Amino acid sequence: MLNIPFEIWLAGALALYMAWGIGANDVANAMGTSVGSGALTVTGAIFVAAVLEFSGAFLAGGHVTDTVRKGMLDMDLISQDALIHGMLAALASAATLLVGATRLGLPVSTTHSIVGAIVGFGAVAVGPEAVNWPKVGQIVASWVTSPLLSGVMAFMIFHLTRSVILDADDPLKQIKKLGPFAFFFVFFIIGLVTFFKGLKNLNLDLDLPQAMMASAGLGLLGLVIGFWFVRRVDTDDPEKGQRFSSVERVFVVLQILTACAVAFAHGSNDVANAIGPLAAIVEAVNQAGDVIDKKAAVEPWMLAVGGLGIVVGLATWGYKVMETVGKKITELTPSRGFAAELAAATTIVLASRMGIPVSTTHTLVGAVLGVGMARGIGAVDLRVVGSIVVSWVATLPIAAGLSIFFYYFFKGLLS
């Protein structure tokens, strides 16, 4: 225990702090609507979210972790010390931003803060030439394309829902028949991104056809689970005059599924923001100490730190967020929540597979706008969209500035 270097203790603590922040805020949000509709209890939601976030991080989070760890900077140009101080600074500034902005009620993306922070310290520790600008450009471009893609997808999913289910002779019969196929789709997609060259952690390397087969199998399992859940929905006693209330009740179940998918997607993408710098620091410390046995870059204990932070965040603060969200009467009905979350989760999981860190919040906002454009939502407040765009632009320089400050702080502290 005692021969673990101080830097690693510090990095572990900061990563834990950041994961705590992620769990306290972002994760709770994904499950909030399901709690609100009474489909899940708060305890149940915390349990499900913890399991899925962890699975997402463990099974499909490796690609994004690699990007955060070493994709954005030219590792050959940075000394081990600079990397250690810089990554500590990145963690500290991103965590500060996340917690501070949450206090002030501002929307801030962990992804944007960590990317801004890494670019920030890289540019001062070595110089702008150390920054892998094409990669950073690709990431920044994805912040435009991911909400766009998710919006288009949500628009199409909602259109499909409308023509296939809501406009059917008997919408209730139709949703009961087709709902389980949403389970198939979600399980299949999650399977595909996980199985296709994703299970290095478990020493399983499947090629595309094998991954397709395995995913189809998982999808079929999902189909069975879907049928079981949908059959259990109590659709009797619809409210008077509300012909669609029983249909929405089936969508509640589908929305639990999509909320789970968002939790998995979030785990596969955002948790890397905390684990990536940690992994980089551990690697640098080990190399500096001439550790011959070079282990896998992302070790299970790091994922455990991320997972633990999220679970603690959920348990200490996240349940409050869920209770607040749950008590509010949300205007986003389950059928809309379903379309938006399915689109967002698919987009994020695809981005994770490509190793691109994207913002869960922004992707979800894009999806909600997509449903709104399909005239599916009574009122969408475009000012909120504006403030989110402003925050995404503002986060980068602020995170970079903070990170430069912390870089010199840690440099002074540790050397």
Next chain:
Amino acid sequence: MAWMDKLVGRSPVGPMQEHMRVVVACAHEIVPLVEAMASGDAAAVRERRAAIDDLEHEADSIKNEIRNNLPRRLMLALERRDMLEILDSQDSIADVTQDIAELVDQRGMVLPPPLVEPMTALAARVVAACDQGQKVINELDELVETGFSPRETARVETMISELGRIESETDELQDRACRVLFGLEDELGVATVYWHQIILWIADLADYAERVGNRLRLLIAN
């Protein structure tokens, strides 16, 4: 999801339906008002007027709340301009009902016996038109829920056509009432003008109800 909640604002559909419910309840007062006029019971007329005033005020406050909560920054499932026009037509139902009650009360008008039957029939049919208008507006949430699906849109269009049919019936009843009124012109003197005004106003209620439906028809055609 704190952001999600702010992003998805409060839909104006519910308040629009509530406003329509109140103005139609106001229009319903026309039937007892005509009864009170027929029996020449000034106290009963005043009572009806008070009830109408209350409902009109309630409708006004809902209307103002809807207007204040419909900033341009909202992306709405139903166009803002169309929504406000529908709201105006809905509001006119309560306003005109109030005008009728005021005039009847202020002039202490007692319905001449030959006019009782035609006016009662007109009022009943006008109220039926308002009820149909309310039915149409009650479909607003279903329209949004189904994302304006062709089937739901067709359903609402049928209801609007029925509203148009009821409105043209009120035109015939208005015509009949006016003919009876003008037959009494020598006997009633200047009161004829006021009775004519009241008949027109009552018939207007059905026009406004129809206008609500027609605005909605344009809106769902987009």
